[in-house]
Amino acid sequence: MDILDCITKKRDGGALSRREIDEMIRGITEGEVPDYQTAAFLMAVYFRGMTDQETFLLTDAMRRSGDTMDLSDIPGLKVDKHSTGGVGDKATLAAGPLAAALGVPVAKMSGRGLGFSGGTIDKLEAIPGFRTRLGEEEFREQVRRIGIAVTGQTGNLTPADKKIYALRDVTGTVENRSLIASSIMSKKLASGSDAVLLDVKCGSGAFMKDLGEARELARLMVAIGRSAGRKMAALITDMDQPLGLAVGNALEVREAIDTLRGSGPADFTELVLELTGAMAFLGGRAPDAETGRKMAGQALAEGQGLKKLQEMILAQGGDVRVTEDPSLLPEAACALPVRAEEEGFVNRIDAMAVGEVSRDTGAGRRMKDEEIDLSAGVLLRRKRGDRVRKGQELAVLFGSDASRLAELAPSLRRAFSITETAPAPVPMVLDRVW
Known part of the structure; x- marks a missing residue:
């Protein structure tokens, strides 16, 4: 098959067949399709779009481009949770253990961060000794034994996605719903869980700024998962301000621990309970998500989530004392308060701006292989709606x-919009797709 024919067909608005998509992905994976043709194909998709059926076929071809994880020997319905990414999003660190405490097997493969802060793997590496690379059998055995394991991607999962994503990043083709959905869902389907809960972020600190766009992405990913036989649900959640108070790796680990102790920020605690409730429903542990949320609240109050986090840290070689003594986490050499220059109410916090400042403290990466400072970041003292003098x-x-922090302080101050009147409250969960 001529790859050029596929490119021109999509350029002219045609719908590609399974054979055409399979051959394109096989050629990309095996290096037979040069980068310039892959880039041309991606640009054609970007401008012409794909039908839902094409997106299903693309996702499946990418899933089959490498290894797939077999979790069938683990009893129960395995549930994976995926966030489309935001500022201060440490939900896996709290919702994962809490769901496992309810009897939901959580087999989670996570990545490193590129952008405002580290990914889940970077955050876990702030815990001294914590191993983030588990072999496949060790990964499965740990889930069987304690109900949860979180590891970096193992084996050769979705190599086509790795190649395509790298080109999307440098060719201006990231913002396409079909390309986003196929990238996320090919990895989720290859990871072997029976059910997937999607946390689709919406707002200034998210990839999807508009609620309508977020709904469409959520709908498409849920449909892809169901077409592959998975149980699916999506929550569309607010990312118009940073999640919780902490933005930065060790800072976020500390906040997740605080939350499992029952003393976390209200917005983050609410999200953790919503996510855990939905995971309990998908995992067959609750008759519906609302009941699941109540079960999650009870487990949180009883300290079951913290106990499960401690079990996971111990199983993966980490220093479990961090859950009792957070000073064992990396601590920054310098701290600089940023103060209000006027009185009023915090009307808005530009989440993207806070994320960029956090990245520039050293908490995030600009380049894939860049080292990060696990102790760096931003800790908010005020949230939207708070009064400030x-x-x-x-x-x-x-x-x-210290000099770099002083340079960043004005940018962080500008992220806060202060007005005379308090803003209307915004719900954490903006919509649900079941």
Whole structure:
């Protein structure tokens, strides 16, 4: 088959067949299709789009491009949770153990971060000794034994996605619903879980700024998963301000521990309970998500989620004492408070701006292989709707370079919009797709 024919067919708005998509993905994976033709194909998809059926076929071809994880020997319905990414999103660290405490097997493969802060794997590496690379059998055995394991991607999962994603990133073709959905869902389907809960972020700190776009992406990914025989659900959640108070790796681990102790920020605690409730429903442990949320609240109050996190840390070689003594986590050499210059109410916090500042403290990466400072980041002192007086702290910057923090302080201050009247409250969960 001539790859050029596929490119021109899509350029002209045609729908590609299973054979055409399979051959394109096989050629990309095996290096037979050069980067310039792959880039041309991606640009054609970007401008012409794909039908739902084409997107299903693309996802399946990418899933089959490498290894797939077989979790069938683990009893129960295995549930995976995936977030489309946001600022201060440490939900896996709390919702995963809490769901496992309810009897939901959580077999989670996570990645490193590129952008405002580290990914789940970077955050877990802030725990001294914690191993984030488990072999396949060890991964499965740990889920069988304690109900949860979180590891970096193992084996040769979705190599086609790795090649395509790298080109999307440098060819201006990231923002396409079919390409986003196929990238996420090919990895989720290859990871072997029976059910997937999607946390689709929406707002200034998210990939999807518009609620309508977020709904469409959620709908498409849920449909892809169901077409592959998975139980699916999606929550569309607010990312118009950072999630919780902490943005940065060790800072977020500390906040997740606080939350499992029952003393976390209200917005983050609410999200954790919503996610856990949905996971309990998908995993067959609750008759519906609302009942699941109540079960999650009870387990949280009883400390079951914290106990399960401690079991996971111990199983993966980490220093479990961090759950009792957070000072064992990496601590920044420098801290700089950022204070309000006027009085009023916090009307808005630009999540993207906070994320960029956090990245520039050293908490995130600009380049894939860049080292990050696990102790760096931003800790908010005020959230949307809070009253603030002149001179009070809005946030604190953490890092290793005091002069760099001083340079970043004005940008962080500008992320806060202060007005005379309080804003209307915004719900954490904006919509649900079941």
